[in-house]
Structure formats: C-alpha cells, structure tokens
Amino acid sequence: MTASVGETPNRKRVLLKVSGEALMGDGAFGVDQQTVERIAHDIGEVVRDGVEVCLVVGGGNIFRGLAAAAKGMDRAQGDYAGMLATVINALLLQNALEREQVASRVMSAIHMSSVAEPYIRRRAIRHMEKGRVVIFAAGTGNPFFTTDTAAALRAAEMECTLLLKGTQVDGVYSADPKRDPAATRYDELTYMDVLANQLNVMDAAAISLARENRLPIIVFNIGEEGSFGRVMRGQGPYTRIIEAA
Numbered sequence: 001m002t003a004s005v006g007e008t009p010n011r012k013r014v015l016l017k018v019s020g021e022a023l024m025g026d027g028a029f030g031v032d033q034q035t036v037e038r039i040a041h042d043i044g045e046v047v048r049d050g051v052e053v054c055l056v057v058g059g060g061n062i063f064r065g066l067a068a069a070a071k072g073m074d075r076a077q078g079d080y081a082g083m084l085a086t087v088i089n090a091l092l093l094q095n096a097l098e099r100e101q102v103a104s105r106v107m108s109a110i111h112m113s114s115v116a117e118p119y120i121r122r123r124a125i126r127h128m129e130k131g132r133v134v135i136f137a138a139g140t141g142n143p144f145f146t147t148d149t150a151a152a153l154r155a156a157e158m159e160c161t162l163l164l165k166g167t168q169v170d171g172v173y174s175a176d177p178k179r180d181p182a183a184t185r186y187d188e189l190t191y192m193d194v195l196a197n198q199l200n201v202m203d204a205a206a207i208s209l210a211r212e213n214r215l216p217i218i219v220f221n222i223g224e225e226g227s228f229g230r231v232m233r234g235q236g237p238y239t240r241i242i243e244a245a
C-alpha cells in the first residue's frame with residue numbers, strides 16, 4: 001500500500017473513530033453483525049499494511065445521553081449509559097477483529113476489569129507497537145462529552161498523525177446532507193471553517209482539540225466497503241480538515 005495520509009517517514013499511527021450509527025448497517029437501531037464484520041475486515045486490511053491503528057467507537061446506535069435528557073432523564077446519568085453503550089460496541093468490534101485474525105485490546109475509560117483493561121496511556125502505546133489494535137471504550141469517561149472528543153483526545157495522547165472519522169456521510173457538507181439535499185461537499189476545510197460555519201459533522205470541542213494539537217482530520221463514509229483502506233491510500237471521496245487549506 002502506498003499510504004499517503006497520516007504518515008511520517010518512520011511511523012504510521014492513526015486513530016479511526018467508528019460512529020455507532022455506522023454499525024447499524026441498514027437498520028434503525030442496534031448492531032448489524034454483518035456490518036461489524038465488514039468494518040473489522042476493512043480495519044484488518046489497513047493493519048496488515050503496517051499501519052498502527054487505534055479505534056474509538058461511538059454509541060449512538062444504542063444510547064445518547066443528550067437525547068435521553070431531552071425526554072427528561074438526568075443528563076449525567078444518561079451520559080454514563082451512553083458510555084456503557086460504547087463498551088458494548090467495542091466488545092462486538094473486538095470479537096469481529098479476532099475473527100479476522102487481528103490482535104486487539106479493549107481499554108475502557110470507566111473501570112470494568114472483568115471485560116476490559118483500564119486505559120493506561122503508555123500501555124496503549126505499547127500494545128500498538130506490538131501490532132495490536134487498541135479499542136478505546138467508554139469515551140473520555142466523563143459525562144457532557146462525546147466520542148468525537150474522546151477520539152481527538154486519544155489521538156493526541158497516542159501521538160497519532162491522523163484522526164479519521166468514519167461516519168455515514170462521505171465528508172463535510174455545507175449543511176447536514178441528510179436534511180438538505182442541496183448541500184455540497186468540501187474536499188478540504190480549515191478547523192476554523194468548520195467551527196465558524198457550525199458544520200456539525202463533529203462537535204466543536206473535538207475540532208478545537210485537534211486544532212490545538214495540529215492533528216489533521218479526515219471525514220469519510222465508513223459504510224462503503226473498503227473505504228478505510230482507500231482513504232489511507234489518498235483516494236476519495238473524503239473531506240480533510242487542516243490548519244490552512
């Protein structure tokens with residue numbers, strides 16, 4: 001593979017944020033097993049090409065604290081439930097990676113030693129140096145955050161060269177393409193473009209954190225088979241978010 005993004009001369013380490021909703025496949029809730037297996041296959045392809053990969057998985061296919069709070073639930077309690085949803089997704093993804101012969105470890109930001117290792121930064125780095133995929137579960141471990149922010153945080157901690165957001169749309173649009181069919185896709189944007197124009201593909205905290213750490217972001221459609229590998233080879237469609245376009 002001639003990797004062209006997320007690359008330094010001697011090391012390629014990237015963080016892939018897998019949106020929870022992407023795990024639903026064509027369904028409206030929960031997990032579609034075939035889709036999880038296909039995403040695991042795509043991840044395996046990139047790992048086998050020598051890229052160190054870590055993952056943050058969302059939970060929006062199961063539970064979102066903000067949505068529950070809108071219906072009267074205590075926000076923090078809902079957020080903890082949301083973080084537990086990400087642990088379910090992480091375990092399913094790990095199982096699918098194992099079936100692909102890809103070694104992996106789940107590290108949870110919320111202590112639950114029976115199912116996952118606790119998150120320890122240096123240990124996570126060591127896992128990746130040994131070729132294991134590290135799946136970061138339970139977001140940041142704190143309510144009032146999202147897994148996008150967790151992704152930017154872990155990517156910075158792991159000294160990743162690239163943060164990829166694998167979602168259900170093929171990039172950042174002038175408006176939410178699911179609501180506005182006239183929205184147009186950008187190939188490249190600056191962090192400030194995204195923040196100033198409130199292009200809500202990722203939350204502002206995540207964009208700001210990536211900006212502070214000069215961490216390029218790629219937004220792409222993980223629903224397309226093989227898209228992770230293609231994006232790593234520099235093949236679109238995707239949107240790249242950087243300091244100066």
Ligand SMILES: Nc1ncnc2c1ncn2[C@@H]1O[C@H](COP(=O)(O)OP(=O)(O)OP(=O)(O)O)[C@@H](O)[C@H]1O
Pocket residue numbers: 018019020021022057058059060061146147148166167168169171172173174175176177178198199200201202
């Ligand atoms: N300007 C925009 N460009 C592209 N997508 C946008 C934009 N504004 C809003 N969106 C929406 O943002 C969504 C991406 O966020 P996503 O649903 O993946 O949320 P998430 O929190 O990362 O994942 P999860 O499903 O785990 O909650 C897209 O599916 C799209 O509908």
Ligand SMILES: O=c1ccn([C@@H]2O[C@H](COP(=O)(O)O)[C@@H](O)[C@H]2O)c(=O)[nH]1
Pocket residue numbers: 020057058059060063064065066078079080081082083084085086138139140141142143144145146147148150
């Ligand atoms: O750091 C975090 C990350 C997530 N949450 C809660 O989990 C759900 C699911 O995450 P998504 O990013 O929406 O996929 C989120 O709605 C929050 O309720 C959190 O509290 N802290």
